[in-house]
Amino acid sequence: MRHLSRLRLTAFRNYQSAALDLDGRHLVLTGPNGAGKTNLLEAVSLLSPGRGLRRASFDTVQASGSDSGWAVAATVEADEGPTDIGTGATPEGGRRVRINGANARSIESMSEYLRVLWLTPSMDxxxxxxxxxxxxxxxxxxxxxxxxxxxxxxxxxxxxxxxxxxxxxxxxxxxxxxxxxxxxxxxxxxxxxxxxxxxxxxxxxxxxxxxxxxxxxxxxxxxxxxxxxxxxxxxxxxxxxxxxxxxxxxxxxxxxxxxxxxxxxxxxxxxxxxxxxxxxxxxxxxxxxxxxxxxxxxxxxxxxxQITPFLLLDEIAAHLDPDRRRALFEALDGLATQCFLTGTDRLLFEALGSRAQMVTVRDGRLYQD
Missing domain, CATH: 1.20.1050.90 (RecF/RecN/SMC, N-terminal domain)
Incomplete structure (x- = not known):
């Protein structure tokens, strides 16, 4: 199954730096409002064409007080082997993409390795x-x-x-x-x-x-x-x-x-x-x-x-009853893809059991179980 095995953020929103090692399971991010859960999803959404799930100008995602430009880097695991993909700020206020260390010919080049879809509360x-x-x-x-x-x-x-x-x-x-x-x-x-x-x-x-x-x-x-x-x-x-x-x-x-x-x-x-x-x-x-x-x-x-998209589901479980949550998790398993889910209450994701990695987010810091 295609999945992200590594994720690195630099000077992105409220993350001066962040690192996650992933094993292919779903990733559940829990923590209080304002901790940075949606910011991390936004970072992953920028591994696709466009301006990400907030449609923000690239010069606004820069971490406050940071001298280095923002960057998002990930390793995509697939049958043909791993691929390192990164995107980050340019001096002109845009962004560049690098694949396996070399400048990509276009932003769309990322789509040869991964596709990304998302749902956010603003879409309700x-x-x-x-x-x-x-x-x-x-x-x-x-x-x-x-x-x-x-x-x-x-x-x-x-x-x-x-x-x-x-x-x-x-x-x-x-x-x-x-x-x-x-x-x-x-x-x-x-x-x-x-x-x-x-x-x-x-x-x-x-x-x-x-x-x-x-x-x-x-x-x-x-x-x-x-x-x-x-x-x-x-x-x-x-x-x-x-x-x-x-x-x-x-x-x-x-x-x-x-x-x-x-x-x-x-x-x-x-x-x-x-x-x-x-x-x-x-x-x-x-x-x-x-x-x-x-x-x-x-x-x-x-x-x-032939590329199953990664799904970024922000606060997806908050308004679903237990049966509907269970059905959602089973549907995600059926797609055989890696999903990133956020919420303030870890109990909402209890039905996922060992199918998910649990990470707590506090003030732009990640704490893995």
Whole structure:
């Protein structure tokens, strides 16, 4: 089973330095609020493309009072042997990646060795919150399948800001056309990656291959165009987007933003067993539905990439009854992956027994049992 055997933090959040030696079992981090449990999960989440589970700027994760740059290093054990992966600060405020001591060609290179998914308390209101949070959640899922997706989303949003600025300044029409062509290429790639990933996830859920201890979701994207004509290929979609943006320049200029595109779609989630929107479910139902969705996607990643993602589950057990907690732990075992779980009360993880390493966190220090 692929797992982390070593984890080292330097000048990260409230950890001046920290070291963990792991044996492949789940890792349970317990301790009071503010001790640093979520900070450690955030460090592991940065071993993947994007800005991690808090989406923080890289210059803000630096430990207070530290002169050295922040760094996260891990050893990934796999059938083909161990791989050392590290990421850390650059002088420009970004980050670099090193694999087996050599600079990686890209951030996405880490995904050749590990994939990471997470659930945090801030995601509990996902189904009833703003559409932007559901898009961000979806893009995280897609990135776990398609590592380059995160960069495509960032590039699309950057190009869109350039278009909005040109519109505001009444910029040259030829420049706008060039920007819109670039936007269309990126937007088509983003939209097709989303729809393809949802199609595979929907198929997996429909085949009842996922653990049935948690409710399952029906997933769909709202239409990209009001008339619903998105085309059947990337080229057709690019043309449709480019044509739509050229025709909406006046409206977009008046609105001060681009009103149509992949940045406006919403992820619709329905409680499959009840046939009702997830947003109408109880808090407990929404939590269980979200857990079921993450478990299903983890299985999809395992089947399609042959790499089972590591799961980072922050305060996951606090609002689950004992039977549901037991079902969660069994589902995690079924995935055959290493999970990092946090909580304030160790008793919540009693059902894991010897399947987990227990570590106490106090003021940025780790104490292994």
């Amino acid at each position: 209101g996902l189904f009833s919150g703003p559409a932007s949070e559901r898009r961000r959640f979806l893009d995280r899922l897609v990135t776990t399948l398609i590592p380059s997706h995160s960069a495509a989303v960032s590039d699309y949003e950057r190009t869109m800001r350039q278009r909005n600025k040109l519109l505001d300044e009444n910029g040259n029409s030829a420049w706008l056309s060039a920007i819109e062509a670039q936007m269309a290429e990126l937007g088509a790639a983003v939209h097709l990656a989303r729809t393809d990933s949802l199609l595979h996830l929907e198929t997996l859920i429909g085949q009842s291959l996922v653990d049935e201890s948690f409710p399952s979701a029906h997933l769909a994207l709202t239409p990209l165009f009001e008339e619903g004509h998105e085309g059947t290929s990337a080229a057709e979609l690019e043309t449709a987007l480019r044509t739509a943006w050229q025709g909406s320049r006046g409206v977009d200029r008046a609105a001060g933003r681009t009103i149509l595109g992949p940045h406006r779609v919403d992820l619709e989630v329905t409680y499959r067993q009840k046939g009702v929107p997830a947003a109408l479910g109880s808090t407990g139902e929404q939590k269980a539905l979200l857990i079921g969705l993450i478990l299903a996607h983890a299985l999809l990643v395992k089947l399609r990439t």
